[in-house]
Amino acid sequence: MKGLYEALHRDHQRLDDVFESLLNQMHAGDAEAARETWVRFERELLGHMEAEEAELLPVLDRFDPEEAGTIRAEHLRIRALLAEMGVAIELHTLREERVEAFVRALRQHAAHEEAGLYPWADKELPKPAAERVHGRLAAALDAVKRTAPRPSPGPSPGSP
Numbered sequence: 601m602k603g604l605y606e607a608l609h610r611d612h613q614r615l616d617d618v619f620e621s622l623l624n625q626m627h628a629g630d631a632e633a634a635r636e637t638w639v640r641f642e643r644e645l646l647g648h649m650e651a652e653e654a655e656l657l658p659v660l661d662r663f664d665p666e667e668a669g670t671i672r673a674e675h676l677r678i679r680a681l682l683a684e685m686g687v688a689i690e691l692h693t694l695r696e697e698r699v700e701a702f703v704r705a706l707r708q709h710a711a712h713e714e715a716g717l718y719p720w721a722d723k724e725l726p727k728p729a730a731e732r733v734h735g736r737l738a739a740a741l742d743a744v745k746r747t748a749p750r751p752s753p754g755p756s757p758g759s760p
């Protein structure tokens with residue numbers, strides 16, 4: 601279904617933007633805002649992966665089960681890193697190296713999907729499944745708008 605690649609790619613960019621705000625808030629020392637952004641980021645990334653697992657991977661299983669398995673394995677690793685990061689944020693022990701490893705894993709995974717899974721889905725995914733993906737992404741965006749985050753103050757020059 602036309603537009604599926606674009607919609608999924610845009611969702612990756614949106615998640616990247618949320619993560620960027622999180623990093624800015626952490627650097628600015630705004631722990632409370634960072635915690636809120638983290639909760640939102642985690643929920644939205646899990647929602648994105650669940651949509652892929654529910655609608656894309658079962659169809660890909662029939663075309664290229666090995667590739668579907670690779671993507672599931674990457675999701676598993678991202679979920680493990682997410683859980684570790686969540687604990688570290690809670691305990692205020694999040695280290696820069698862990699954040700960087702996480703961003704690397706996430707970007708590699710996004711590039712992997714955008715080179716294979718998404719172009720394939722754009723052409724091959726049956727219309728009902730493609731419509732459900734569009735529906736899930738639109739619902740996630742609506743939820744974001746309903747719970748609009750308070751504007752980030754950004755890094756302040758005098759903060760430690």
Ligand SMILES: [Fe+2]
Nearest residue numbers: 649652675713
């Ligand atoms: Fe994914």
Ligand SMILES: [Fe+2]
Nearest residue numbers: 648652710713
């Ligand atoms: Fe994705």
